[in-house]
Amino acid sequence: MHITADTLLNALRSQGMRITDARIQICEEIAERHGEHLTATAISETVDANESTVYRTLEVLEQAGIVEHSHMGHGPAVYHLAEDSDHHHLVCERCGRAEALPAAAYEALVAGITAETGFVPTSRHFALTGLCSRCKAENT
Amino acid sequence: MHITADTLLNALRSQGMRITDARIQICEEIAERHGEHLTATAISETVDANESTVYRTLEVLEQAGIVEHSHMGHGPAVYHLAEDSDHHHLVCERCGRAEALPAAAYEALVAGITAETGFVPTSRHFALTGLCSRCKAENT
DNA sequence: GTTCGTGCAAACGATTTGCATTACT
């Protein structure tokens, strides 16, 4: 079952943060659209809260370890639940769409690196740019 | 031997672009400081050219395939010679040291991604954070 | 009642753009 807005709100509550209308809506939005790449602007357009409030709330949620953000090429930062598995992204340099890096491929990479160098990757998000299959096909 | 400013300028010339004072200085700067991560602002501070000229020139050089840029977290984009960019790094989050990502591991990753998703990674510069073997050992 | 959270507008850093002037070819 997916994470609910209440889970997020309880996490805030347990950190002594106040529960407000804006935070409720923002948490609902994040919970409902988990797995998506949400920008602060996108959230502020959907919920009844000022953009700066969205930024501040996202910052709070991030400090609480609930959400994370990453910078993908140009454009705004994208936020997602920290618990979502797809922290690793493939970003198309042509159309800008992002897809998840297959978990198997990532695990193989980590295993290979550790075996060869002893280095243990811990990064929770990174992005690899390239051409998605669709743009690749269009690209004569 | 390192690439020279003339090489860069010739590349521009061969694309029908004009050679100007600003471009000469910018190319010299890039050639001299190759291997470094240069921001547009840093370049404009060193050479006698407006910041927007630097951006425009970098854009031209990028379209010519001579330089590339990447976004590292927050902060400005960094530019470097395309030929310098075939580096994938493992950056230790504890000691800050960077080591090279084994080519075999990277190639396996690319192959795995393409096989599973059709996505073709083209980025030749990305970094994975984690713990290096040394810090891992120290880490109780 | 005391903080904390909010909206608003303004400040901000990085980058882009419109336009008149300058200079390469």
Add this chain to the structure above:
DNA sequence: AGTAATGCAAATCGTTTGCACGAAC
């Protein structure tokens, strides 16, 4: 001469911040 490149200032985009007001505790 003709057109591309420049400088400058203003515009833009994403994000942060200062401040006075309203709301959660």
